Amino acid sequence: MYLQHLSFINFKNYAEAELSLAEGVNAFVGNNGAGKTNLLDAVHYLSLCKSYFNPIDSQQIKQGADFFMINGTFQKNGGKEVVACGVKRNQKKQFKRNKKDYQRLADHIGLLPLVMISPYDISIIIEGSEERRKFIDNVISQTDSKYLDELIAYNKVLANRNSLLKQIADKGRYDPELLSIYDEQLVSSGTRIFEKRRVFMDAFTEIFNRHYQFLSQDAERVELAYESPLLQDNFATLLKKNMERDRILERTSLGIHRDDLQFNIHGMSMKRFGSQGQQKSFLIALKLAQYTFLTQTKGFKPLLLLDDIFDKLDDNRVTKLMQMVSNNNFGQVFITDTSMERVQAIFEKINVEVKLFKVTEGNIDA
Numbered sequence: 001m002y003l004q005h006l007s008f009i010n011f012k013n014y015a016e017a018e019l020s021l022a023e024g025v026n027a028f029v030g031n032n033g034a035g036k037t038n039l040l041d042a043v044h045y046l047s048l049c050k051s052y053f054n055p056i057d058s059q060q061i062k063q064g065a066d067f068f069m070i071n072g073t074f075q076k077n078g079g080k081e082v083v084a085c086g087v088k089r090n091q092k093k094q095f096k097r098n099k100k101d102y103q104r105l106a107d108h109i110g111l112l113p114l115v116m117i118s119p120y121d122i123s124i125i126i127e128g129s130e131e132r133r134k135f136i137d138n139v140i141s142q143t144d145s146k147y148l149d150e151l152i153a154y155n156k157v158l159a160n161r162n163s164l165l166k167q168i169a170d171k172g173r174y175d176p177e178l179l180s181i182y183d184e185q186l187v188s189s190g191t192r193i194f195e196k197r198r199v200f201m202d203a204f205t206e207i208f209n210r211h212y213q214f215l216s217q218d219a220e221r222v223e224l225a226y227e228s229p230l231l232q233d234n235f236a237t238l239l240k241k242n243m244e245r246d247r248i249l250e251r252t253s254l255g256i257h258r259d260d261l262q263f264n265i266h267g268m269s270m271k272r273f274g275s276q277g278q279q280k281s282f283l284i285a286l287k288l289a290q291y292t293f294l295t296q297t298k299g300f301k302p303l304l305l306l307d308d309i310f311d312k313l314d315d316n317r318v319t320k321l322m323q324m325v326s327n328n329n330f331g332q333v334f335i336t337d338t339s340m341e342r343v344q345a346i347f348e349k350i351n352v353e354v355k356l357f358k359v360t361e362g363n364i365d366a
């Protein structure tokens with residue numbers, strides 16, 4: 001599967017752009033702020049119906065314009081997939097596959113899988129647990145169409161249960177039957193999500209370890225572990241045990257909405273003790289593991305978007321990473337960088353053909 005043709009209008013700093021892409025490596029080179037990341041984000045829209053960086057669609061419309069439009073033609077299984085995404089100010093986002101509107105955007109997720117590696121991923125290490133749950137949920141939902149629905153259902157019951165807990169605190173009385181209905185729904189939905197995350201993390205951790213060892217050439221010992229209260233006890237028991245606490249806090253204090261991932265280096269926290277290069281290597285290994293996992297479960301290769309990948313990695317790690325690209329492990333790859341010389345030198349060294357694009361202030365030239 002690959003993106004053959006891409007065009008967009010009024011998207012971020014671009015008035016208009018149109019490009020034909022190579023099936024292998026495409027590199028976008030330009031100065032800071034030229035629009036390289038914006039271009040990758042346009043590709044992200046076509047795959048996941050949203051920006052990688054900013055959840056507010058209207059903020060992606062070029063300043064002064066009142067809509068944006070992104071069109072892409074993909075080659076998949078010998079046929080074409082034509083995808084279009086349009087956003088007008090104050091209107092619902094339009095998303096079409098082969099000229100037909102989607103009833104639900106969730107139905108598109110997983111059709112054209114994609115993995116992005118970006119400097120913003122550092123939030124997965126340094127920010128709160130929500131970022132790490134988002135990462136797991138993103139990978140699973142690209143391979144399991146029911147997973148997103150399950151999450152939506154869980155969050156709805158969780159919100160209902162939390163407002164009931166508030167009512168209990170405000171009014172001092174409540175309907176115990178309603179609480180037990182919510183508990184039952186929360187337990188059945190939460191347990192299903194937990195099982196999916198657990199099975200996924202078992203397979204994923206093994207792939208991650210392999211990628212990290214390859215990238216770092218076995219220089220460091222790192223650990224990735226899934227943390228969930230449901231690993232200790234079943235959800236129904238946990239809810240019962242915590243009822244008093246939940247009533248005092250006026251919210252559900254335990255559940256899969258508190259799951260987390262633990263990242264360690266030599267037995268210590270990656271966030272506090274990892275160097276910038278080690279943290280970056282960790283994130284790249286996480287994302288490459290996502291790539292391998294998606295390839296294995298889908299049976300074809302996702303798009304790989306590498307934003308500013310060479311920064312802060314030593315030459316050995318850059319060579320290792322690019323060796324993986326050259327070993328034909330990857331399908332279509334998009335790379336951004338600020339230096340034409342560096343990109344050319346890296347790909348010459350590993351003898352891989354690359355299609356080069358120059359990006360200058362909202363213009364792209366092949």
Ligand SMILES: Nc1ncnc2c1ncn2[C@@H]1O[C@H](COP(=O)(O)OP(=O)(O)OP(=O)(O)O)[C@@H](O)[C@H]1O
Pocket residue numbers: 011012013014030031032033034035036037038039059060061062063308336338
């Ligand atoms: N809605 C918008 N309208 C107009 N310009 C925008 C909009 N959103 C972002 N921009 C502009 O896009 C530019 C940033 O582009 P981008 O992040 O793609 O740069 P880049 O080439 O990846 O740079 P770097 O090398 O620094 O990562 C900024 O100048 C920003 O002001």
